[in-house]
Each structure stands twice: as C-alpha cells, then as structure tokens.
Amino acid sequence: MFVRALQYMDFPGPIYPINPRAQEVLGLPCYPSLLDVPGPVDHVISSIPASGVLELVDHAAAKGVHSVHFFTAGFRETGEEERVALEQEILRRARGAGVRIIGPNCMGLYCPAAKVAFNRECPKESGNVAFISQSGLNAEEMITYASLRGVRFSKVVSYGNAVDLDESDFLEYCTVDPETAIITAYIEGVKDGRHFLEALSAAAAAKPTIVLKGGVTGAGGRAADSHTGSLAGSAQVWEAACRQAGALTVQTLAELEDMAVAFSFLRRPAGRGVAIMGVGGGSSVLAADAGEREGLSVPALSEDLQAQLRQFTPVAGTSVRNPLDTVGIRAREQFLEAVRIAASSPDIHLLLIQSRIDWTPGSRQDSMEFVAQSVEALEEAVKVAGKPVVAVIWPPTTVETMVRVLAFQDRCAGAGLPVFWGVHRALHAVARFLDWYEARS
C-alpha cells in the first residue's frame, strides 16, 4: 500500500521494500532486513505485525534512521497490559537511539512537496492547509472531500497513539512551517495539557487554527480509548481551553472541511451583512432564517436599491428586498447588474449566490457548457461586487447532476471561489470564519 502510494507520487529518492520472503516488490529489489539495505535510510514505514517491532527499532537505530512511522497497530489502544508495555519499550529504545516515532497505529505522512503520501487518492499538488489528525480514516476523509473543493495541503499527519511525536509537536511544527497558512486538527487525546495549551495558543496566534475534538462524551471517550488509547477529557474543559487559546472549534468533520474551504478561499468581509441571491421562494426564506440564526445579518436593501432592481425584475414571483429572488434572471447582464446593485449597499459585506446547476439548462445548451457559464457568471460577480462571494449548490440527486457538481466545484476551485453543499453549511462556515477574525480584533 505505502510503496504504491510513493510510486504514485513519483517519490524521487530510493524506496527499499523489506520482506524476507520476496525478491522484488512492485518492480523494486526487496531486502530481507533493514540492515541489508545498501544506502542510508532516512525514514521507515512499518507495516509488520507488532511482534516484530522491537527488532525493527533496533535495526533502525543501527542504521541511523531519523524516523519510523508505525502503521502497525495492536498496542496501547487494545488495553492489554503487555501490549501497553511493548509500546513503552519501543519508545524507550527509539529515544535511546535518537529515532523519532510517528504512531503507532496510524497512516503517517502526506506531504506533496516531498512526494510522500499514504494512498493514491491524495492530490499531487501542494497547498497551504496542514491537517494534524489522530485518525487515519478522518485524514483520508478530510483530504478526499476538501480537495474536491480546491483545498490543497502542505502537510497531513495521521499520528495514532502518539507514543513519541504528539499533537503538541505537530502544532509547533505547523506554527513555524512556511508552507502552512491554515492549521486544522482532529485530536482524540492530549498527552500533556500544559504543553498542548502553549502550542495551541502559539499556533492560533500565528495562523487560523481549527480543532475538532473526538471523544468529548462518555461513549466518544471510550471509543477514543479503544481507537488510539487516548484519555479524552470533557467537552466543557476542551471548549474553554480552545477559546482561551484563540482556536476555533468544530463538531463534525464536514464542518472542519468547510472551514478549510473558507480559510482557503474566502476574503475577509468587512462585516456580517449578507446578500442572498440566486434562488427564490421557500429556499430564500429558509436561507434568511439560517443567516440570522448563525449571527449574520441579512438586511433589507434600501427603497432606492429596490427601485433600481425593479427596473428589470418582473414583479410577479420575485423579491428584490434581500434575499434577492433573481431566479427569473437568465440573462448574464441582468444578473450582474443585480449583483452590482446589491453589493453597492453599505450594509452588505458578502454575497452568497446559490447556483441551481442541477436544473435543466436551456435546450440548446450542453450541460458542461452550462456549468462553465455558471462559474464564469460567479467570477464576473466577484469583479462587479468588489466584495467576497460564496457559491452554494445543492447536493446531487442523479448521476448527471453529480457530473455537474464535480465540474462546478473544480471550476470554482480554479477561480478561487469557496463552494458549499447547501446554504446552511455555507452560512455556518461564514459565521465561524468571521468569529475567528472578530475574536482577534
């Protein structure tokens, strides 16, 4: 798995598969043990059973290896006494030899600039979002979902039981890493509370830092113990600590993805006033409710601006107050004129534009051309508005709409536009994004 992932990334250095029962692995010469490798070795990925790890650590020490990533599981997280002891013995021997450990029980490193990844779904391009994830599954999910919306990563580390390098070490690294501008984290347990708070405070003082805590309930804490042997702690203490440190907290992985999208693509609005455009009817009503529930403002446009909009908006079945029901406006010029008028209001600081790319385009229009034109209209809207724009689409309901959703997201990412599945997720992310900045000014 890991050799394949490195080959997929075009890893430039030598890769030495080690297996006493093979001559060759995926076209590479295979060695019976680490000590048989001809050249120097920087980093070792262990996917052998737990029973062989002590010997591997000794070999790594003898070989002058810098770090070992233990994909190998079956240690402290099992709760079994001798396996807990084995994990401690790995640590003792590694520390003695100056070998650093990632894991055990984790997926390890994804670093596109170094051409290292743990699976072949990881984008090859680098970005500026770091993700520190105690869970490998959550790391994969974050990468998969966020990258579809244009997020690219500087470094992702899945670090499992954290016997040596832990959440605080990785936070400290990301705080000074020049490639990282945004820090996201999924953490189950904190090994050293004081160290962690210092590291989190330093991170949040330097860069937007968003943390998802796993195991904040009784059942979740028990699951975290079974998963990475973590002592999880209470939700209240966690929230208070993060607030004090200046970090944003979220409750779901989808929210963490949304915040990565927001911090990657959203320019900071000058205030909380949102114009909601693009779709009318009940959708607009619910969007306006959601905006106010999230602590945003969805202010009515002035009589004057409403009159300007009425000059080209039919009176039946539309609204020009805000939300703006511009669904009847197919013509690009009129749409952009509506954007210009809405954005000219001093109460409006951001435009949320809902695109019904799932609706059937005109009969002479090809579906992909329709998507391309929809994103072009949004790009024009950004220019005309001179204020930040957020794109919203509906989750797909057919294979055909999924094709459009993927193309739309891809084009939005190319145009630097944040895109969200549904107005509720968009408004929530915008509100938390503003919370971050307001807490710092």
Added chain:
Amino acid sequence: MFVRALQYMDFPGPIYPINPRAQEVLGLPCYPSLLDVPGPVDHVISSIPASGVLELVDHAAAKGVHSVHFFTAGFRETGEEERVALEQEILRRARGAGVRIIGPNCMGLYCPAAKVAFNRECPKESGNVAFISQSGLNAEEMITYASLRGVRFSKVVSYGNAVDLDESDFLEYCTVDPETAIITAYIEGVKDGRHFLEALSAAAAAKPTIVLKGGVTGAGGRAADSHTGSLAGSAQVWEAACRQAGALTVQTLAELEDMAVAFSFLRRPAGRGVAIMGVGGGSSVLAADAGEREGLSVPALSEDLQAQLRQFTPVAGTSVRNPLDTVGIRAREQFLEAVRIAASSPDIHLLLIQSRIDWTPGSRQDSMEFVAQSVEALEEAVKVAGKPVVAVIWPPTTVETMVRVLAFQDRCAGAGLPVFWGVHRALHAVARFLDWYEARS
C-alpha cells in the same frame, strides 16, 4: 408545464388546454376559453397573467368548476396595494360561486393516486406521506430528495398565498385522509392562529406530524412576506405552540426529509441504546460523540459480549466495546455474528450500520454486485438482530460512488431500510423519532 406533467402521470380524465392563440397543445385540442370546453370541468390550473384572473374566476363559476389552482403570481406577495385588492376580489367572487382556490402563487397538487402532478420528477407510485408546503420549490426539493430514499407521497400541496384554502384546511384534510399516515409541512405564515392550533393538535394526535417553519427570524419573516405575503411571527411562539400541539419541529428541509424517511421506514426502538457498527477509527469516535450529544445512549457492551466478539475479531486495529469496529460487511458470516452479539445486549435497542460503499470492492467484484451484497447483508442483519436497523452511507465523491449511492438507496428502500447521508443526520433523526414517541407515552 402542467399539461406535460398530467400526460406524464397518464391522467385518465380529459385535459382541456385553454389558449385563444392555439388550436392544439401537446396533441390535445385547445379551446379559446373555459366556457368553450364541451364537457364538465372539475379543476382548473391557471398559469395566465394576473390581469386575466378575474374573468377566469367568473368563467369557472359559470362552468361549475369545483376548484382553481392559481400558479399565477403577482398578488399580495408584491406588497402593492392594487394587487392585494385583486387577490381579495378573486376570493370574493370565488366564494360567492362556491369555487375553492389553491394559491395563488404556487405549484398546486401532486396526488399520485389521482394521477396529478406538477412536474415530471414526481414518482408515479403513491405512498403514505403528506406534504403541505407553502413553497413550490421546497415541495419539489422534498419530493426529489426524499423519494430517492424510498419515501412516497399520498398528497403534496404547494399552496402559496393561501387566499382561500390554507394550512389549517390541509392539516384537517390530512388528519382524516386514510391514505396519509405521516404529515409533514412547510409553513411560512398562519392565517388564523386558533384554527391552526386546533388543526395541528388534531393532526398530531392522529399521526406523526413534523413541521418546518419558514420566516422565524426578522430577515426570514421579511422574505416570507415577499414570497407568499405571509406574516411569519416569532420563533419562540412557534416552538411553544407546536410543542403544546404535540407536533415535532425541524429547522431545515434536509431534516424534514430525514424525518419522512425515519417515520416511513424505522420501527420503533424499545429505548435509546444504539450500537454503532461497520466502520472504526475516528469515524466511530465522532459517531459516539454525536449519539450522546443527540441524547441517545451508546453503551459499552458487557465483558461477556466483548469476549464473544473477540473470538473472531483480531485485536489490532479494532474495537469490540461499542462503537464496534468489526470485520467489514464483506465477511458476511462474521458480520452477522457481530450483529447477533451486539443485538443480544439488553442495553441495545437499535443498530446503526455504516456501509462504506464508496470503498473499492474486491478486484473480482463488480461494483453493483458489491452494492447488492451490502444491502443483502443489512437485510440479513435486520433478521438476525430482531431490532431496528438504520443504514448510513457517505456522501458521494465521484461519479462512480454516486452510481453506487443511488443503487444503494434504491435497494434499501426496496428492503424497507431507512438510509441516511452521514451518521450525524442519522442519529439526529433517530433521536427526534424517539422524542415523538416518548412525548406520547
């Protein structure tokens, strides 16, 4: 649009298009006016401009029509004095002639048993869920999304400005309608508070009744006024009134869809204990947290049951406490044994099973076969558990996974299994479902 939708449904009675400028519409002979139609007319759908509606009402009265649905918009919702007056005049003339009105400014009726629909995305089969929706867009969205997960409708009405027939009338109808077992509603404004509370109380006493209120904030209320000319009222009053009436309230359309799925397919669990199965790692930890946050219980299995599970579950990288990070659904016998053991716990009342249908199936396995086997395993699990089962999948990330998602949902619906996009939505729906029953016992 409406003629096409009726033809799509194979409407059995005569359809009379009326248009003074056409001889034929979609293969049907066209009449210059309603009065020229040869036979009797029961129901009229008006999509003419607002300027022609008074004459149409007079013609409907002369022709002995029972009801007119005004798709026509441009009345009270515009806020313009003469259009408000026009709406009142329509009502006055219709009342005088015994003609009932649906709307104006709405999509009207979807009733599969009567072979009536407002678009060609509506399923032709009948079901037992009624949806009373002041918004046509929300009606379409509810039908589209919920029907993909097997929900079928008895009656859907989009009723817009509600000048005559209103939310209370439709609630009263659904309360006694033998075809309707579950009542869902999207309401912007309430015309007569006392009548509404009586109707809602009667509905909720007879059938599960779930209400989404639009316009509960300042901005939302303004949007509701622009949309359907509704006076929306405050969130607090609304919540209190619904609680008193015994109805469930939700805040988003997705939640309303989820509740329709839950009430359509979920058997009532005997308590709040949930076993979470199918996927481990960080997903399990977050699922356990979400369960407890929703007021459910995710209890640890007894030592004895854990020991039974350990007999066939490898110790590394798994958990047998609950959440259960067990063997995948692919090892069918072991999966079902795990289901049997978990369900045998007296603390477990419902099983939530996460299926990673987005993961690549075995190399010799076809993707659709993989989906079919996944649902078969869940059907077996229902039998083995003897307790309710909820299916959870991940939102699609590729065209290929979208194909699988649609097939999985379709097969779950066929098997009578409730399926949700993501564990958070599933747990929230289960919790609200239990709230409903617990409030009544």
